[in-house]
Amino acid sequence: MSKQYEYKVEDIFEDIPNDPKNVKMTIPPEIMEQVGLESGDTIKISYGDQGTLIIEKVDKKEDSGEEEQDTED
Numbered sequence: 001m002s003k004q005y006e007y008k009v010e011d012i013f014e015d016i017p018n019d020p021k022n023v024k025m026t027i028p029p030e031i032m033e034q035v036g037l038e039s040g041d042t043i044k045i046s047y048g049d050q051g052t053l054i055i056e057k058v059d060k061k062e063d064s065g066e067e068e069q070d071t072e073d
Helices: 029-035 060-064
Strands: 013-016 019-025 043-047 053-057
Touching: 029 053
Parallel strands: none
Antiparallel strands: 013 019, 043 053
């Protein structure tokens, strides 16, 4: 099982001025390290039990819609 962290909402989410429908989410450095994220990576966020967020890095092939092809020499 992955390590779990607990944060206050105000430590992660921030209102965006003049954009009431969206919020800015800041992923803490220890989470980015555990998931293997770098700035600019594409992520998938799922909702878990009891209000948890599950953050996963999206594989570049999955992100681009490409399918892996087998090649034979």
